[in-house]
Amino acid sequence: MPIPLFNSIASWLLKKRYHQIELFLKYPEEVQEEVLRQLLSIAADTEIGKKYGFESISNYETFVSRLPIVSYEEVEPMIERSRLGEQNIFWPTTIKWFAKSSGTTNAKSKFIPVSSEALEDCHYKSSKDLLCLYLNNNENSQLFTGKSLRLGGSKELYRDKGTVFGDLSAILIDNMPFWAELSSTPSNKVSLMGEWESKLQAIIKESVQENVTSLAGVPSWMLVLLNDVMEETGKEHLFQVWENLEVYFHGGVSFNPYKEQFSKLLPKKSFNYYEIYNASEGFFAIQDRNNADDLLLMLDYGIFYEFIPMDTYDSEDQITVPLWNVEVGKNYAVVITTNAGLWRYKIGDTVRFTSINPYRIKVTGRTKHHINVFGEELIIENAEEALKRICEKTGSEIKDYTVAPVFMNGREKGAHEWIIEFRKMPEEMDYFTESLDSALKTLNSDYEAKRYNNLTLKLPKVHIARENLFYDWLKSKGKLGGQHKIPRLSNKRDYIEELLQMNK
Numbered sequence: 324m325p326i327p328l329f330n331s332i333a334s335w336l337l338k339k340r341y342h343q344i345e346l347f348l349k350y351p352e353e354v355q356e357e358v359l360r361q362l363l364s365i366a367a368d369t370e371i372g373k374k375y376g377f378e379s380i381s382n383y384e385t386f387v388s389r390l391p392i393v394s395y396e397e398v399e400p401m402i403e404r405s406r407l408g409e410q411n412i413f414w415p416t417t418i419k420w421f422a423k424s425s426g427t428t429n430a431k432s433k434f435i436p437v438s439s440e441a442l443e444d445c446h447y448k449s450s451k452d453l454l455c456l457y458l459n460n461n462e463n464s465q466l467f468t469g470k471s472l473r474l475g476g477s478k479e480l481y482r483d484k485g486t487v488f489g490d491l492s493a494i495l496i497d498n499m500p501f502w503a504e505l506s507s508t509p510s511n512k513v514s515l516m517g518e519w520e521s522k523l524q525a526i527i528k529e530s531v532q533e534n535v536t537s538l539a540g541v542p543s544w545m546l547v548l549l550n551d552v553m554e555e556t557g558k559e560h561l562f563q564v565w566e567n568l569e570v571y572f573h574g575g576v577s578f579n580p581y582k583e584q585f586s587k588l589l590p591k592k593s594f595n596y597y598e599i600y601n602a603s604e605g606f607f608a609i610q611d612r613n614n615a616d617d618l619l620l621m622l623d624y625g626i627f628y629e630f631i632p633m634d635t636y637d638s639e640d641q642i643t644v645p646l647w648n649v650e651v652g653k654n655y656a657v658v659i660t661t662n663a664g665l666w667r668y669k670i671g672d673t674v675r676f677t678s679i680n681p682y683r684i685k686v687t688g689r690t691k692h693h694i695n696v697f698g699e700e701l702i703i704e705n706a707e708e709a710l711k712r713i714c715e716k717t718g719s720e721i722k723d724y725t726v727a728p729v730f731m732n733g734r735e736k737g738a739h740e741w742i743i744e745f746r747k748m749p750e751e752m753d754y755f756t757e758s759l760d761s762a763l764k765t766l767n768s769d770y771e772a773k774r775y776n777n778l779t780l781k782l783p784k785v786h787i788a789r790e791n792l793f794y795d796w797l798k799s800k801g802k803l804g805g806q807h808k809i810p811r812l813s814n815k816r817d818y819i820e821e822l823l824q825m826n827k
């Protein structure tokens with residue numbers, strides 16, 4: 324099929340989907356209630372469906388009264404039975420795939436079930452919707468005249484006892500529909516390579532020959548790839564490599580620390596950045612407007628949403644609210660029920676609603692990745708925004724960082740200890756540290772209260788990381804590439820102690 328014709332047909336088909344999106348924009352509560360009814364009906368004869376009497380659950384209130392909220396550890400035994408080939412435990416259709424979660428650097432992996440329904444009606448549907456929303460906002464786009472450079476996981480798929488597991492990105496690539504494979508680079512063979520450093524070179528070799536019109540991947544790893552492309556080609560910016568490049572679809576980590584560096588590689592004001600919010604458990608939200616900093620919650624992917632206000636999280640007073648009872652500006656932990664058999668499951672992410680008509684969110688962090696040792700309630704959103712402000716103020720650039728508490732010791736006050744790897748150093752580190760502290764005070768009143776007169780917390784302690792410290796640390800754990808992330812904030816010192824030791 325000629326490329327211009329393919330571009331026209333693909334654009335037309337994707338724009339048709341926008342009318343369906345308008346339905347859940349107009350009737351969000353009804354759409355979510357229907358999702359819950361369908362999930363309960365489909366799974367009524369499963370082991371979990373019989374245990375909790377799905378057949379007789381007719382409304383949200385009954386659903387909440389019967390099913391507990393669960394973590395991965397609580398459902399792991401059922402998932403392990405399914406991984407060994409047993410079926411109809413928590414979902415009626417065959418669970419063949421399991422996404423090996425790589426959202427943390429913990430040694431213990433999570434295996435998230437991926438049903439055929441989740442694959443088609445959530446993950447692949449969302450990919451089409453991302454393009455649909457982008458094309459709806461950019462009518463003159465020439466996206467399909469070229470290819471998308473995708474940067475997925477670096478783990479190959481493993482087969483055992485009739486089931487398949489690996490990075491979610493590897494599962495998606497392995498089952499990719501033909502239209503998506505035709506419009507992507509590198510080839511599936513290269514995308515599924517296991518060794519990250521060899522894979523980077525193979526991606527560059529294949530992709531620099533292509534007419535790349537879009538990029539897709541996690542910002543931290545995409546930046547590594549693009550800097551290597553620049554070094555390999557000797558060009559001044561990426562438009563000299565791919566002149567028709569028009570958009571970068573990103574997700575997985577906050578884009579704030581990386582935006583300035585991407586702007587230098589992509590020096591066109593017209594270039595678009597579109598954010599997504601997905602995980603091994605599902606695809607949840609998409610940026611639906613040009614230049615927006617929040618995401619539209621997608622309500623018809625076979626996922627029913629609930630939210631725990633973070634001021635009650637893990638307390639005796641913990642409450643859970645459905646979508647139609649959330650409030651703008653509040654921080655919530657996300658709970659999902661899905662078409663892959665996760666029932667009232669805590670995914671570990673936190674979000675804040677920026678709007679309820681329609682429902683738009685910002686991802687604010689992880690329930691475990693925050694620091695609250697001294698009552699300061701520091702979340703990733705605070706840290707990212709503070710760093711963004713200070714980098715603009717000092718002309719510095721940050722490559723990676725992590726933060727941990729310094730615990731009180733007798734009369735010695737506590738503090739926060741940072742390790743930051745700079746791409747461009749600030750001129751005065753003392754000024755950088757003081758400015759960082761001031762920004763955090765402005766952004767977080769709890770932090771400000773604990774810092775008042777050094778009441779509980781002293782000035783932060785900031786270490787300069789040697790070049791490639793975080794890269795070498797991930798490599799030592801076999802965690803290079805794809806979805807692997809640096810743990811930004813932690814209530815413990817495990818990560819920072821290892822990094823400090825390697826930084827000597």
